[in-house]
Amino acid sequence: xxxxxxxxxxxxxxxxxQYLVEKIIRSRIYDCKYWKEECFALTAELLVDKxxxxxxxxxxxxxxxxxxxxxxLVLKMLQIQPEKDIIVEFIKNEEFKYVRALGAYYMRLTxxxxxxxxxxxxLLADYRKLRMQNRQGExxxxxxxxxxxxxxxxxxxxxxxxxRIQKRHVLEENNELEPKISVLDDDxxxxxxxxxxxxxxxxxxxRRLDILSSDRDRDRERGRDRRVSDxxxxxxxxxxxxxxxDRRDRKREKDRxDRRDRERDRDRERDRDRExRDRDRDRDRDRxxDREREKDRERRREKDRxDRRDRDRDRD
Numbered sequence: 001x002x003x004x005x006x007x008x009x010x011x012x013x014x015x016x017x018q019y020l021v022e023k024i025i026r027s028r029i030y031d032c033k034y035w036k037e038e039c040f041a042l043t044a045e046l047l048v049d050k051x052x053x054x055x056x057x058x059x060x061x062x063x064x065x066x067x068x069x070x071x072x073l074v075l076k077m078l079q080i081q082p083e084k085d086i087i088v089e090f091i092k093n094e095e096f097k098y099v100r101a102l103g104a105y106y107m108r109l110t111x112x113x114x115x116x117x118x119x120x121x122x123l124l125a126d127y128r129k130l131r132m133q134n135r136q137g138e139x140x141x142x143x144x145x146x147x148x149x150x151x152x153x154x155x156x157x158x159x160x161x162x163x164r165i166q167k168r169h170v171l172e173e174n175n176e177l178e179p180k181i182s183v184l185d186d187d188x189x190x191x192x193x194x195x196x197x198x199x200x201x202x203x204x205x206x207r208r209l210d211i212l213s214s215d216r217d218r219d220r221e222r223g224r225d226r227r228v229s230d231x232x233x234x235x236x237x238x239x240x241x242x243x244x245x246d247r248r249d250r251k252r253e254k255d256r257x258d259r260r261d262r263e264r265d266r267d268r269e270r271d272r273d274r275e276x277r278d279r280d281r282d283r284d285r286d287r288x289x290d291r292e293r294e295k296d297r298e299r300r301r302e303k304d305r306x307d308r309r310d311r312d313r314d315r316d
Contacts, residue, residue: 003030009081012110013163017078020109021071021160024275025060029067029075039072044082047073051090054098057147058133059159068133070102071158077106087111091119097128101147105158108151113165114176116152121180123148135159155264 005018012020021029029035038050050073058068090103104120111119126144133139150157155164171177 003079005079006081009079012078017081017110018075020078020163021075025065025067025071025159026075028060028065029072032067032072034067034069035072035075038069039076042076042080044080044086047077047080047082048090048099051099051102052096054102056131056133056139057098057101057158059135059157061133061135061137068158070098071160073102074105074109074158074160077102078109088119091123097126097130097144100126101130101144104148104151108157108162109160113171116165117168117171117177120148120152155268161268 005016009017011017018026042050050069054070054073056068057070059071060067087103087107090099091107093099093103100123104123107119108116124145126148128144129141130144130147131139132142132147151162155162168177168180172179
């Protein structure tokens with residue numbers, strides 16, 4: 001009963017929320033000490049206190065696959081399924097960084113693509129340092145924006161396969177999401193505005209010189225105009241080259257993303273094949289163990305029969 005999902009829980013992507021964590025890791029979490037002692041009868045209100053006690057992130061570690069407290073709390077949230085407002089408050093919490101990381105991870109697992117981009121992208125401006133435990137039990141340091149970027153781009157985080165979400169440009173084309181505005185765009189606009197003001201000032205000066213100067217000055221001014229026009233032509237040509245270069249860069253980036261997607265699919269297939277081989281090996285080991293036990297029982301029965309015959313001979 002302690003490991004079952006609450007009765008009124010909504011299915012996530014057509015399945016039990018707890019099934020988002022793989023069965024092997026889920027069984028390890030159910031057997032660990034932290035789950036039995038700290039997560040038993042945990043409610044959404046008490047979950048905040050446990051999240052404030054977190055000191056590092058991570059999935060599983062060690063040769064016997066031990067889960068971290070962070071992963072245990074993630075599974076507990078999938079089990080009790082807290083309200084969306086509570087998760088949003090987790091994400092907006094600026095005082096406790098691991099509470100924010102826990103809320104962002106749960107939103108990535110259960111939220112829609114629009115909610116994921118809407119609530120997680122603002123966290124890319126958070127540069128606080130976090131501790132992450134790897135599979136060998138060692139700790140490394142990463143920042144909050146790196147953790148959020150991994151949630152948005154990678155397919156696996158903390159040893160859990162993340163559900164697929166729609167690409168951002170698809171949501172922008174469907175007018176379901178506002179276009180992403182980069183901080184660098186403001187600097188580019190300011191530079192363009194300043195260059196336009198400078199060109200306008202230069203043109204005004206030229207008009208004054210044309211009115212006040214003589215014919216010789218006008219000829220000299222025409223020569224300057226030709227040089228200015230040549231510079232403008234060179235600028236326009238350089239802009240066109242930069243646009244074509246940007247298009248080529250975008251095409252290369254798209255090709256790299258497609259290759260990464262294909263490689264991830266191949267890695268996922270290899271993981272499934274490896275898990276199937278492990279299950280077959282476990283079944284063979286269990287069958288061999290059962291055969292050995294049956295042989296041992298037969299040997300004991302045979303020994304008992306021989307002992308009874310010996311006792312009967314002694315009585316005769």
